[in-house]
Amino acid sequence: LDRLGNPLSDADYTDGYAAAQAVARIAEYAPNYHANGTPFFLAVGFQKPHLPFNCPKAYWDLYDPGAIDLSGYTGIREMPAGCNKFTAPYGGEPKAFDDVTGTSDNGMPTAAEARPLIHGYLACVSFIDAQVGKLLDALEDPDGNPATDDSIADHTIVVLWGDHGFHLGD
Numbered sequence: 001l002d003r004l005g006n007p008l009s010d011a012d013y014t015d016g017y018a019a020a021q022a023v024a025r026i027a028e029y030a031p032n033y034h035a036n037g038t039p040f041f042l043a044v045g046f047q048k049p050h051l052p053f054n055c056p057k058a059y060w061d062l063y064d065p066g067a068i069d070l071s072g073y074t075g076i077r078e079m080p081a082g083c084n085k086f087t088a089p090y091g092g093e094p095k096a097f098d099d100v101t102g103t104s105d106n107g108m109p110t111a112a113e114a115r116p117l118i119h120g121y122l123a124c125v126s127f128i129d130a131q132v133g134k135l136l137d138a139l140e141d142p143d144g145n146p147a148t149d150d151s152i153a154d155h156t157i158v159v160l161w162g163d164h165g166f167h168l169g170d
Contacts, residue, residue, distance in 0.1 A: 001057070008056055010130065015046045019131035023138040030142035030152050044135060048128045051097060053120025055127035062126050065119040075108040132160065
């Protein structure tokens with residue numbers, strides 16, 4: 001909900017808006033491909049699951065924070081000798097936010113602090129997964145009409161990569 005209590009959709013968030021715009025571009029470009037074989041390139045980037053962990057409530061509701069298993073969480077960076085600091089499993093990005101304190105002796109989040117971070121990360125990963133799904137669905141049915149055979153999926157190369165891995169005891 002927004003500040004006034006109105007429900008928010010995926011497209012009310014930057015990554016959801018990007019997905020909606022990309023779906024619209026696929027619908028716009030696909031007919032030219034079918035009509036004259038005109039190829040097109042579309043690059044779509046998403047910010048999540050980087051912080052801040054904000055996404056529609058429905059994605060948060062997919063996970064019970066109490067069910068996140070932290071039994072093996074030690075709050076210790078266990079890295080092989082000689083690794084660069086930037087490769088640490090917890091690089092400190094969360095500490096850039098005022099409400100993430102990392103109060104353990106080594107500055108790592110305690111288990112109590114890690115739980116909401118992991119919950120937020122899971123929610124945002126699911127949010128982005130749904131956005132990627134919208135793009136893939138649009139390749140299968142660019143005009144949104146299942147009665148027409150206008151799929152371009154079999155003539156499309158999809159490259160998906162990420163730069164992220166948020167590690168807190170996982």
